[in-house]
Amino acid sequence: MKSARWLLLALLVLAVVVPRSLAGGTGPTDAMSLLHVRIVRLSFVQGEVAVRQSGAAAWSAGAVNTPLQEGFSVATAANSVAEIEFEGGSTARLGQDSQIDLKELALTQQGDRINELTLSKGYATFHFTPEHHDQNVIDASGLKMTIHGQAEFRTNLDNDALRLEVFKGQVETLSDGKTEVVGDNRVLTYDPNAVAALNVTQGIQPDGWDKWAQARDTQAVLARNDSSAVLSHSLYGWSDLDTYGAWGSFPGYGDGWAPYEPAGWSPYSAGQWDYYPGWGFTWVSAEPWGWLPYHNGAWNYDASMGWFWMPGSLDSWSPALVNWYQGPGWVGWAPVGSGGGACRITAAGCLQAVAPGTLARGVPLRPGGTAFVHLTPTSAGAQIDPPHLRSTASGRPVAVLGPPIDLRRLAPNQASPSPHLAPSSVVMGREVSPTTFLHHGFLSGPRVIHAPLGRTLGGTVPTVMSRNGDISINPSYRGAPRTVAGSGGPGNPSMRRDAPARRPIMLAHGGGAARASMSGAAVDSRVSAGPSPAASRDVMSSAPLASPNAASGSGARTGGAARVSAGPGARR
Numbered sequence: 001m002k003s004a005r006w007l008l009l010a011l012l013v014l015a016v017v018v019p020r021s022l023a024g025g026t027g028p029t030d031a032m033s034l035l036h037v038r039i040v041r042l043s044f045v046q047g048e049v050a051v052r053q054s055g056a057a058a059w060s061a062g063a064v065n066t067p068l069q070e071g072f073s074v075a076t077a078a079n080s081v082a083e084i085e086f087e088g089g090s091t092a093r094l095g096q097d098s099q100i101d102l103k104e105l106a107l108t109q110q111g112d113r114i115n116e117l118t119l120s121k122g123y124a125t126f127h128f129t130p131e132h133h134d135q136n137v138i139d140a141s142g143l144k145m146t147i148h149g150q151a152e153f154r155t156n157l158d159n160d161a162l163r164l165e166v167f168k169g170q171v172e173t174l175s176d177g178k179t180e181v182v183g184d185n186r187v188l189t190y191d192p193n194a195v196a197a198l199n200v201t202q203g204i205q206p207d208g209w210d211k212w213a214q215a216r217d218t219q220a221v222l223a224r225n226d227s228s229a230v231l232s233h234s235l236y237g238w239s240d241l242d243t244y245g246a247w248g249s250f251p252g253y254g255d256g257w258a259p260y261e262p263a264g265w266s267p268y269s270a271g272q273w274d275y276y277p278g279w280g281f282t283w284v285s286a287e288p289w290g291w292l293p294y295h296n297g298a299w300n301y302d303a304s305m306g307w308f309w310m311p312g313s314l315d316s317w318s319p320a321l322v323n324w325y326q327g328p329g330w331v332g333w334a335p336v337g338s339g340g341g342a343c344r345i346t347a348a349g350c351l352q353a354v355a356p357g358t359l360a361r362g363v364p365l366r367p368g369g370t371a372f373v374h375l376t377p378t379s380a381g382a383q384i385d386p387p388h389l390r391s392t393a394s395g396r397p398v399a400v401l402g403p404p405i406d407l408r409r410l411a412p413n414q415a416s417p418s419p420h421l422a423p424s425s426v427v428m429g430r431e432v433s434p435t436t437f438l439h440h441g442f443l444s445g446p447r448v449i450h451a452p453l454g455r456t457l458g459g460t461v462p463t464v465m466s467r468n469g470d471i472s473i474n475p476s477y478r479g480a481p482r483t484v485a486g487s488g489g490p491g492n493p494s495m496r497r498d499a500p501a502r503r504p505i506m507l508a509h510g511g512g513a514a515r516a517s518m519s520g521a522a523v524d525s526r527v528s529a530g531p532s533p534a535a536s537r538d539v540m541s542s543a544p545l546a547s548p549n550a551a552s553g554s555g556a557r558t559g560g561a562a563r564v565s566a567g568p569g570a571r572r
Contacts, residue, residue, distance in 0.1 A: 038105040038113065039317055040086045041236060041291055042066040044216075047080025047096070051403045060401040063272065063364070065285045065294075067319075070105040076122070081558035086115065089234030090136070093213050098122020103139070123156040125213040128169075129234060143190045144174045153182075153219075154210065164188040165204045166351040173198070175486045228507035229257070234303025237291030237316065243451055244289040246471065250308055253300055253338065258458035258504070259289055260450075260471060266366065267299045267307055267335050268322060269352055272364045274401045280386050281359060282319035284402070286366070287453075294320065299335035301350070304479040304502040310338055321354030327381030331356045331375040351375065360389055362402050400544065444559065461504065470509060481502040 042051065042062055049062035054071025062074060068084065076082050076098050084092040084100070094100050104116035111450040112133040117126075125446055128136045128147050136147040140155055143163045147153075151169025155162060164171065166182045173180045173188060177524030182188045189199045206214075223239035224230070228247040231238060241247075245259040259265075271294075273286040283294050293299070297312035298321060322333040353373040354365070363371050375381075449469035457463050462474040479501030 002120035002263075007466075012217075031108050034106040035109075035113070036070050036104075036106055038070065038087070038107055040068045040084055040102070040105065042068060042074065042082060043085035043091070043236065043291070044093075046082075046141045048077035048405070049080055050075045050077075053401055059405050060362075061403045061405045063284050063286065063402055064288065065271070065291050066274070066401070067282060067284070068102060069276075070102055073099060073101045073120075075099040075207070083216070087113065087236055088129055088131050088134070089236060090130070091126070091216070092117060093121040093125045093216070095125075098124060107131075117156055119157055121157055123154065123209075124437060125152070125154045125210070126374075127152045127213070141190065142175060142192055146172045147176070148172060162190040162191050164190070167204065167210075198270045205546070208419060210424075226509050228509060229255070234505070235292075240289040240291065241293075244287070244453060244510065246457060246506045246509075248308075248504040249300070250300070250305055250504045251502045252302070252310070254310060256300070256308040256310040257293070258306060258461070259287070259293075259351060260453050260457060260463060261287075261459050262454035263456045263459060264369075265307070265454065265456070266301075266350070266352075267309075268294070268320070268333060269367045270365065272362055272402060273359050275360075275389050276319065276364055276401075279319040280388055283322070286364065297321070298338045300337050301335075302502065303460070305504045306456065306460025308458050308504070324384050324386050325351060325353075325381045326356075326384045326387075327353075327375075329355065330375070330381070331359065331384075332373075332375070332381070333389060355511075356387075359387060364403070395564055443510055457504070473504070473506055478504065 002524050042049070042064060045062055045064045051062040051066055051068070052059045052073040052075075054069065059075070062082065068074070068144050074082055074084060074094060076096050077092055078096050080096050082094045084094070084102075086092075092100060097124060098318040099120040101120055103118050104114060108114070110133070112135070113130075114135045114160075115128075116137045116139070119138060123407050126138060126147075128134075129150050130136060130413040132145075138145040138147075138155065141160050142164055143164075145153075145155070145164065148170050151166065151171060153164060153166040153169070153171055155164055164173070164182060165187050168184055170184075171188075173182060173190070175190065175192070175197060178198060180188060180200060182200060185202065185204055187201045188200075188206060190197055194230060204210075209252040215400075220239045223242040224234075227239070227242040229241075239255050245257050247255065247257050268283060268285075270287055271283055271290065273281045274284050276282050285291070285294050292311070292314070295317050296314055298308055299309050301307050313488075320333070321336050323336055325332045325334065330353040332351045333485060334351040353375055354363075355373055358371055365371055386424045395503055450465075450471050452463070452465055452471055455463060457473060462477050462481070463471050463476050465471045468555040
């Protein structure tokens with residue numbers, strides 16, 4: 001019954017077709033053929049960042065991994081920056097005292113994406129890597145900027161005056177019927193109040209912000225090349241997995257990924273529950289890697305190997321992959337395992353529980369925090385349907401997108417010493433010294449430093465880190481002891497016997513002899529061995545994420561990984 005309800009919700013969401021505005025359209029696409037169901041994410045947050053839902057007056061504190069939809073706005077305070085990542089890996093990086101509005105996030109019936117963004121104030125750097133016939137448009141101060149092909153550029157808005165710097169690619173600008181194409185290393189200045197509104201010059205002088213944006217691009221590329229499991233296309237959140245965890249073969253389950261986290265860690269324990277009308281409670285992970293593993297695939301737990309994630313088909317998105325439970329004075333959630341399996345309520349690290357009112361407030365949760373309710377082996381409870389919030393008096397569904405924030409605190413700070421703030425170098429969300437950002441092997445070239453967030457793999461398996469930053473399983477670990485049901489002989493069928501401890505076989509980072517690939521529904525268990533990284537790289541196609549199929553725990557599952565139907569945005 002629950003699966004049928006999720007399926008019905010998914011079909012209703014996918015069926016929503018919203019006509020595009022008659023003004024400011026991005027192309028000749030038939031307005032009635034567009035789907036407005038896309039999801040992008042807030043992929044980096046430093047300082048105070050605010051998010052506003054479409055049609056809402058109030059702002060909420062923006063957290064990393066917050067899902068963003070058409071009509072949302074993102075704003076930054078002084079000394080604060082934010083990054084928005086799109087499905088194909090394109091990014092919009094927002095500097096301090098800035099605001100960007102996601103005017104349109106549409107999808108054509110052919111799977112092409114339409115992004116129309118408005119820079120309301122401040123400055124931002126955009127890096128677009130379109131696929132097929134994607135359309136990208138930026139509006140600022142009445143100037144429309146259309147991007148043709150791959151491009152990276154920066155826009156600075158000072159009152160009504162706009163400065164456009166194109167680092168690579170081409171940007172076509174349009175104002176009052178006048179078109180100007182700005183190419184590599186060229187600068188366009190636009191002032192609607194001047195007689196000569198458009199002016200194009202040659203030469204760009206990168207500052208600290210530009211170098212930081214370039215470093216973010218470089219890190220994403222390095223993580224992609226360094227990963228043990230690869231895709232034939234860019235996918236948001238994928239490169240995070242290489243930095244913060246390891247891929248491996250988990251006996252009895254298949255190939256998957258496990259994060260580097262402290263001992264005793266479990267999924268869905270660090271983050272917050274936001275409430276989106278039409279989706280319900282949506283998990284926003286505070287972990288820098290926590291995008292794909294909480295919205296796709298399935299989590300499994302084995303005492304010998306800890307928690308690990310199996311990606312599934314990656315062509316559908318879910319608000320949260322959990323089952324819900326309730327008992328006297330508490331409501332809780334637990335990951336949905338492969339095959340839709342559920343763990344016992346009292347199993348260690350399986351179920352997280354809070355007081356019912358905690359969900360409605362969007363309270364940030366941390367492992368061991370006071371917001372959690374401690375359950376004992378005798379705690380009573382039962383599985384329930386996903387909880388929901390009541391609608392307002394007007395009948396409109398309420399939205400809880402994190403703690404509220406006062407927009408006045410995001411007003412421009414004229415005393416800021418650096419108008420173009422540049423954060424310190426980061427490795428996929430974790431700050432490090434620039435001198436330790438990369439290390440260079442004699443033959444391998446630059447590689448990603450794998451940032452340790454704890455001492456275990458999946459909260460159980462102990463790890464060690466080499467001098468160059470690589471992390472691997474501690475050689476002395478042989479797996480936790482296990483017991484399985486045995487025949488026990490006549491008269492004692494319930495007797496249990498010891499079974500060999502299981503231990504994951506981890507795949508090496510980089511293009512070594514062991515190289516897994518994505519094969520549509522799961523990480524391919526086939527491992528190719530070759531004399532060189534190029535020869536051993538087995539890359540296969542996989543459809544990118546498309547529309548929000550909210551079938552949490554539903555769909556046919558085979559081979560230890562979720563297989564769900566592709567939405568209309570899946571690329572063939």
